Amino acid sequence: MIAEPGLRYLTLISGSVLAVALTSFSGCHEDDSDLVKQIQARSRRSVEATAPTPATYPDQWSGPMTLTVAPGVHVLGRLHPSAVYAIETQQGVILIDSGVDESGVDVRDGLAEVGLSTKKLRYILLTHAHYDHVFGANQLRQVSGAVVAAGRDDCDVLRRGDADALFSLFPRVSYSGTPIKVDQELLDGDEIQLGDVTVQVIGCPGHTPGSVCYLVEKDGQRILFSGDVIASLNFGPATYPVHISPRFRGDAVSYLATINRLLKMEPPDLLLTGHPRQQTRSQTIRMDEQIWNRLLEPAKMELMDAVNRQRQDGADFLDGVLKELEPSLYYLGDLDGIAIYCILDDQHLIVINAPGGNRFADFLSTQLKSLGLLPKTPTFVLLTSDQEACRSGLASLITAPQVVAPPSVWESLRASGVAVVSPQELSDKFTFPITTISLQETLCFSFSIRKKQVLVTSNVPRHISLEWTNRQNNRKTVSDLQPQSNALLTELAASSAVSQSYLESLQQLANFSPNVWLPLMPLTGQNANLYDDDWQTIIESNQRHAKKTVRSR
DSSP states (O other): OOOOOSOOOOEEETTEEEOOOOOOOOSOOSOTHHHHHHHHHHHHHHTTTSOOOOOOOOSEEOSSOEEEEETTEEEETTSSSSOEEEEEETTEEEEEOOOSOTTOHHHHHHHHHTTOOGGGEEEEEOSSSOHHHHTTHHHHHHHHOOEEEEEHHHHHHHHHTOHHHHHTTSOOOOOOOOOOOOSEEEOTTOEEEETTEEEEEEEOTTSSTTOEEEEEEETTEEEEEEETTTOBTTTBSOOGGGGSOGGGOOOHHHHHHHHHHHHHSOOOSEEEESOGGGOOSOEEOBOOHHHHHHHHHHHHHHHHHHHHHHHHHOOOBOSSOOEEEETTEEEEEEETTEEEEEEEETTEEEEEOOOSGGGHHHHHHHHHHHTTOOOOOOSEEEOSBOOHHHHTTGGGOSSOOEEEOOGGGHHHHHHTTOEEOOHHHHTTSSSSOOEEEEETTEEEEEEEETTEEEEEOSSSSOOOEEEEEOTTTOOEEEEEOTTHHHHHHHHHTTOHHHHHHHHHHHHHHTTOOOSEEEOSSOOTTOBSBOOTTHHHHHHHHHHHHHHHHHHTO
């Protein structure tokens, strides 16, 4: 049961928004309409002497606000991080999305601010399967009996409560793991009729496979509820999923088709996005062709680049799925969180990193067979770190390879019978030059394939951030990924020597401009391919974290 709040304010009386402070409510009520009635009664007494004025509706707003934008259409914009919308009909209320709060309290409070009750909910229409849009659905369905509906291609994720898909790369809030119950699967072109309101379903895959927009024609206006297909008026379409691992379900080709479709349709009169809180300055929600195109065209260009780059270079995500990255350069997957790469050079099989203990040899054989390559024992193993975990698989190999390793482990390797090759001896072993970069107790390797510079690193730097571009002013914002960002800060805080050493390594690596980056520990299934200023952003993000720990001492 949803508990009552201690303080609530804002309701709609005759179309005007009035602030009303209430004394404390305590205890639990079976029907939250009691709260609405008390708010309305107090509001009515406060305006009895006020002459009625015609209802007016905002064309723009910024930041977190709860308000009415059209007759019977309300923005529950105080919710964080995404908004929920309520549409009044003659037969009840339609909710667009359900917020992040599993208890449903935040949505109930927002509804009360605009004079509505959860008991009047008849439909809960989900725009896509991300946590901040769907977690409230179960409880709101339970208290109201409303029908929960979502795009068909997102329903499986919802019904399984797939946390990886639901959270994507974002910090994980408290979640019970309870599957989201979906009563109705929606397809492009479906219509939902409730009273005097018809909701048209527009299939818009790309952000997720089952992303949908909802188009409502009400009181002579076409209102589009876009979810994260168009996440905000600042950032426009939320295209970040096409730049991260496919396991998070974004797709550049589908998203581009969606944007092209939206550009061809008549612009809506009102656009209500998934994250209006991101709007730090007032921007109009009223669309015309110019505003509509200005919002979507930059995303179209970005997605065209993403599609072309993936076709040209491959979707080379380091997400545990083995693949050929470049001719003769392969990603074999991970063992114990450590990536294994290999290079075929003439008669040599060069393997980078040897984790996994006695599982390593079998893993290597299996992965090579899966790629259609004849299993063979590596002639060379390149170790990027002196960590035991990075070399624990060497003993599993029947024929001992020659090993290039950080100097700090030469003695122990030689004592165990391993043939150690110094980095200086490596340059004339292969048909292409490999440059070795020594960083503290680690090694990095640089070489070229098809005119692309490949950089293999240890645990410096790390993929700990995501970059966003404000499509209104082209300013870039970098968001830290969690828990990766905090994990790095914890390590760097161990001592000033650790953070200083990290900074020095970053300074050396800043001199490179890799097209392909192969880290010891791929985080978040990152893309091996780098473009534009990606490497600079990665270095700067890591430097910012290291400097933060230095300043905190």
